[in-house]
Amino acid sequence: MSTQPVIAIIDVGKTNKKLFLFDQQYKIVFERTARFVETTDDDGFPCENVESLRLSVYESLHEIMALEEFEIKAINFSTYGASFVNLGNDGNPITPLYNYLKPFPEKLKIQFYDTYGGGESFSYKTASPVLGHLNSGMQLYWLKYAKPEIYKQIKKSLHLPQYISYLVTGKYYSDITSIGCHTNLWDFTKEDYHEWVYKEGIIEKLAPVASGEQVVEASVEGKNIVAGIGLHDSSAALIPYLVSFHEPFVLISTGTWCISLNPFNEAPLTIEELRHDCLSFLNYQGKPVKAARLFAGNEHEEQVKRIAAHFNQGAIRYRTMEYDSEVIAFLREKFEKPEIADTVKLINESLFANRDLSLFESDEQAYHQLMLDIITQQKFSTQLVLEGSEVKRLFVDGGFSKNSIYMNLLAEAFPGLEVFAASMAQATALGTALAIHKSWNDKPLPNDMIELKYYSIPQNVPNQ
Template sequence: MSLRTPVIAVFDIGKTNKKVFLWDTAFQIVFEKQQHFAEITDEDGFACEDLAALQQWIVDTFTELCQMPEFELIGLNFSAYGASFVYVDRTGEPVAPLYNYLKPVTSPFPYAEFGGEPEFARKTASPILGNLNSGLQVYGSTLKPFWPEVFQALHLPNYLASLFTGKFFSEITSIGCHTALWDFDQGQYHPWVSLIEDKLAPISSEPSLEIDGIHYGLGMHDSSAALVPYLRCISDDFVLLSTGTWCIAMHPFNESPLTSDELANDVLCYLQPNGKPVKASRLFGGHFHEEQVARMEKHFGGSFTDLKFSDEVYELKPKASSVFESAFASRDLHDFPDLASAYDQFMVDLVGQQIFSLNLLLKDAPVKQLLVDGGFSKNEWYMRLLAHAFSTLEVYAAEVAQASALGAALMVYAGETPKNLIQLKRY
């Protein structure tokens, strides 16, 4: 009888930090390691990921994991940032840099041939975002002079999986993240994709491949992967509000078509691993918080971490604003006697924007629970103000260890999902 612990390895590849985790079958982390790589530049001098260094680290680390005598590897998967393609030849070798999705577009896309920008954006659930609409990266590459012969274009998580499976597959969560590839009205590629479809790997109908007793995932877009533990463990309909630099609310039970008004207010759609849409609204909340707290601390001195929540906050009124700019930014700090009163008003303004953003999802599809994870789930103002505004919902601060990596691990595990993966605190 083997005394080795069965484990699933997941490489969680962010823009800044690269991590690897080993999960046991109770989904406790039994090993983790982190790495950071300096960016390099592409042929135009624009900063980009050092793909060769990333690939070498992953291969070397995987070899190291397989040689650990205390573990038996039963699964491998990847969660990674989206909107990034790797171009490979027939042998799977990259033939171009891993271009940065922030690089300006050089080849205009013929939106007018496909209904114009507003309708194109609505049908593909992809705000017009330049190279963040990663399908347009592939379109632009076909117009480049002296472009190398490309056999397949693979989204980053799907490319990383191919290093171990030797198979080229596209995977639905990577296709569905503001790529401009998917027609959400028809549930298939948008007609324009016929221009590049010969460069795209076929869409896999299965989430993993079994090779020599190991389940290899095909890779996942990290935001969609982070939703998987909640879908597995929460029985009631819910909205998940994942907070950080961006506050992204995901409503996997809202199947209403995306409207132009929603799109104009930064609502879009992702795809779940089962191919169903996830309507999502975005707010640059963490960035607003960092920016305005720095402004207040500079003006008043002191630190917001020393402040205490008071029920008097409920009496304050938020300042009306769009989701695209901080409502508090135009307030005069001289109107406040101290940091505490200014921070109270700031949080009321910020949560006011968050309430507006959430209501875009909830108006057509009410839910029973609002689950908040990430940095703001530990902010008393944020949580109490949300619970006050949505008094008919069960509002919880949720804590899941490494949600994106955990979701990717669950996708390659055939056993029963433990029910204690999510820690909830009700407000």
């Protein structure tokens, strides 16, 4: 019986933990999904159950290695970011897997930024807005000063993707995609750790830095395979685009957040961009990617509830509502486009929330206006990362890529770009597999990994 060569991917999200096998054409040939129940940390705050996670990794490995129809050639890992696993001398976790949403003590925050040049200057160097525990380096600073006895026992602190890899390989690594994503650890102006990492002795707790293409030999249930060191999920999801398209592009990844990613903008992050919720992170090859964040997915969800309740409709109706150019023309004639001098407010506050729903003749009108308002914000946000680059294409993936109103209005907002809705199965897991393609797969990369739908500029709609 012949066996099919595959790569295994363990993809750990905040809600779902997934296991995939990809064949040499990067088609999914096996998958499993599990959910874990949260526990609480030593302060009573909700957190991931790291022991359940550890056991699930070994159970997953046991399951796939027993599948006779597949030959596991390689394995790699992706997880959510901003999370450290702190290991003691015996290689086991000695702290809970602290939640990045855990409130950060104000006194410690003031102490840190006062010591290292102030929030604005520090954020500029590290491309990291002030985000508390969401700046994962701050978790180690907090442990050093708030729980010093525990901190002293830490031998190595691994970001979560590298911890999962360590469970398989026994090797300690720091991955550049985790270090370089709003951690407060990396100084983008020096291309090295920030001075505070050395001055505070944090460097002693960190493992050697490696790229996302790094692999090591591993033995899993008596079989030799190659294993990656793991990737931050946001960086992994960009990889299928980087390997498929070589002309400059911007990707708007849409979900709760709409994040505009420009891997071809090499200009340093400015203070003004930071104020507008921009940041930079490092891709799997260590190159900077400029990103702009907009809370548009959450805004859409909240305002759809308001529209549906006012017009006595089911919220599911708006998932498939089609773009209507006549409705758009009517709205632009009736309602003035909001003039907002404070562009920071434009990014951070809802344009639609204060609109009087009784002024709309139908829920269709109200929903189209919501999308007009979101696109007003999206245009400004995306333009921040477009500046100074020769981008010709704009890709949208995630929830809004299936929204014809969003896509048509976006095409109109960027008439100089080709705008596409993009779709693929499990972008994060696929990118995690592609990162180590050369180490396990001698087949050429397929050219059909991403499906594209082109959106031209809507006709007969007056600009405003």
